[in-house]
Amino acid sequence: METNFYVYLLVAAGTLYLIRMLPLTLIRKGIKNKYIRSFLYYVPYVTLAVMTFPAIIYATGSVWSGLAGFVVGLVLAFFDGNLFRVAIGACLAVYLTEWLV
Amino acid sequence: MCFFVRTGRKYVLTCGQCTVIMSFVGxxxxxxxxxxxxxxxxxxxxxxxxxxxxxxxxxxxxxxxxxxxxxxxxxxxxxxxxxxxxxxxxxxxxxxxxxxxxxxxxxxxxxxxxxxxxxxxxxxxxxxxxxxxxxxxxxxxxxxxxxxxxxxxxxxxxxxxxxxxxxxxxxxxxxxxxxxxxxxxxxxxxxxxxxxxxALYGMFLAIIIPGARKNKVLAVLVTVSMLLSFLCSELPVLSGISSSMRIIILTVVISAAAALIRPIREEEKQES
Known part of the structure; x- marks a missing residue:
């Protein structure tokens, strides 16, 4: 018998919700341990850095346009830091590079 | 920082940013x-x-x-x-x-x-x-x-x-x-x-780079993370690991290493 789509979805969404929910409900106190605190403080930086590179250079039509988006994003983020401008700047760099190459 | 952008219009911009940052802290x-x-x-x-x-x-x-x-x-x-x-x-x-x-x-x-x-x-x-x-x-x-x-x-x-x-x-x-x-x-x-x-990768950069600019430990951390991520996705055996596993393994290993080598000081804790 074929499993219904919505049953699949229920299992996937339920599992996903538990992963996201459990830490927030179970860890209700401020963690005192300096090493665990440090670990959790570093997590966002490491995980976003790992997710961005090298994925960004393979996300476009060619490595070169991806690299252009990465470098422009990096420079804009360094000097400006505005989410919207950095995102659009990276997109424009990719678009222009693909148009030129 | 000011050394970089002392001339032209950007000087004014940096001054403005410094003021904003200072008022945020205060x-x-x-x-x-x-x-x-x-x-x-x-x-x-x-x-x-x-x-x-x-x-x-x-x-x-x-x-x-x-x-x-x-x-x-x-x-x-x-x-x-x-x-x-x-x-x-x-x-x-x-x-x-x-x-x-x-x-x-x-x-x-x-x-x-x-x-x-x-x-x-x-x-x-x-x-x-x-x-x-x-x-x-x-x-x-x-x-x-x-x-x-x-x-x-x-x-x-x-x-x-x-x-x-x-x-x-x-x-x-x-x-x-x-x-x-x-x-x-x-x-x-x-x-x-x-x-x-x-666009989404650009946003990630806008989130992590300003922090790395202000804090040397974070700058090293971000650079190391990107380098290791690159190596793990390119090297023969390691590239067999799926990208979602790579993300979690590297996050745990690098964050744990950073926490052991450079546990955060009191003032950084308050920021987090």
């Missing part, structure tokens, strides 16, 4: 207390707009993949609205297309999305200890890579209404893009869609 605690839920919600909407745009472009591909797997636009829309997970959804679609068991669905979802366990743990220290239980149940509905990114980036303590604001614009962007992708396929010119696809 009134940080006061501000967090004073900002109402409504203000946080509005701030979330504003910061959620680039996320919504990026999601809209990326979710087209999601819709197209769903359609190819025999999933209707309505079903694909439901999936996007309740899951809000890119890689997680692609994996779920594969499980459905292969007609695998529900146990396989649960395991696949768990493995692909394990990084959210770390993100939620990190957020548990970012929100106020007294945050109501309802918000501890509701907030995790809106922990995506991108919303997590901007939420960890706010000054001081995080108010859950910030996430709700971001989700108010980001969820429709994600869902609508999926439904359109599943209905009409690619409507944006290919080059535009490719270009918009890097």
């Amino acid at each position: 009134f940080k605690n006061q501000r967090s207390i004073m900002m109402s839920n409504r203000t946080w919600y509005g701030k979330g909407i504003k910061d959620g707009i680039p996320i919504a745009l990026g999601y809209f472009a990326v979710s087209f591909a999601m819709g197209i993949t769903a359609k190819e797997a025999g999933i209707t636009p309505l079903q694909a829309g439901c999936m996007s609205a309740v899951m809000l997970a890119s890689a997680g959804q692609f994996a779920a679609i594969q499980v459905i297309a292969a007609a695998d068991t529900l146990v396989q669905m649960a395991i696949t979802t768990l493995v692909i999305n394990l990084r959210y366990l770390l993100m939620s743990s990190s957020l548990s220290q970012k929100i106020d200890k007294k945050t109501h239980f309802i918000h501890r149940l509701l907030l995790p509905c809106f922990v995506t890579d991108e919303i997590f990114g901007i939420a960890s980036n706010v000054e001081g303590r995080l108010n859950p209404f910030y996430n709700y604001g971001a989700a108010t614009v980001a969820v429709p962007g994600w869902t609508l893009g999926t439904v359109l992708g599943a209905t009409v396929g690619a409507i944006l010119p290919e080059r535009v869609e490719t270009a918009l696809g890097v």
Whole structure:
């Protein structure tokens, strides 16, 4: 018998919700341990850095346009830091590079 | 810093930025207390707009993949609205297309999305200890890579209404893009869609780079993370590891190493 789509979805969404929910409900106190605190403080930086590179250079039509988006994003983020401008700047760099190459 | 941009118009800009940063530090605690839920919600909407745009472009591909797997636009829309997970959804679609068991669905979802366990743990220290239980149940509905990114980036303590604001614009962007992708396929010119696809990576850079600019430890951390991520995806044996496993393994290993080598000092703790 074929499993219904919505049953699949229920299992996937339920599992996903538990992963996201459990830490927030179970860890209700401020963690005192300096090493665990440090670990959790570093997590966002490491995980976003790992997710961005090298994925960004393979996300476009060619490595070169991806690299252009990465470098422009990096420079804009360094000097400006505005989410919207950095995102659009990276997109424009990719678009222009693909148009030129 | 000033040394870099001493000449021309940019000097003024940097001065302005310094003033802003200083005033943030000075009134940080006061501000967090004073900002109402409504203000946080509005701030979330504003910061959620680039996320919504990026999601809209990326979710087209999601819709197209769903359609190819025999999933209707309505079903694909439901999936996007309740899951809000890119890689997680692609994996779920594969499980459905292969007609695998529900146990396989649960395991696949768990493995692909394990990084959210770390993100939620990190957020548990970012929100106020007294945050109501309802918000501890509701907030995790809106922990995506991108919303997590901007939420960890706010000054001081995080108010859950910030996430709700971001989700108010980001969820429709994600869902609508999926439904359109599943209905009409690619409507944006290919080059535009490719270009918009890097919007989310650009945002990640905007979140981590300013911190790295101010703090040398973070600068080293971000550089090492990117280098190791690159090596792990290129080297012969290591490249066999799936990208979701690579993300979680590297996050745990690098963050743990950083915590042991450079545990945060008191003033940094307050920022986090």
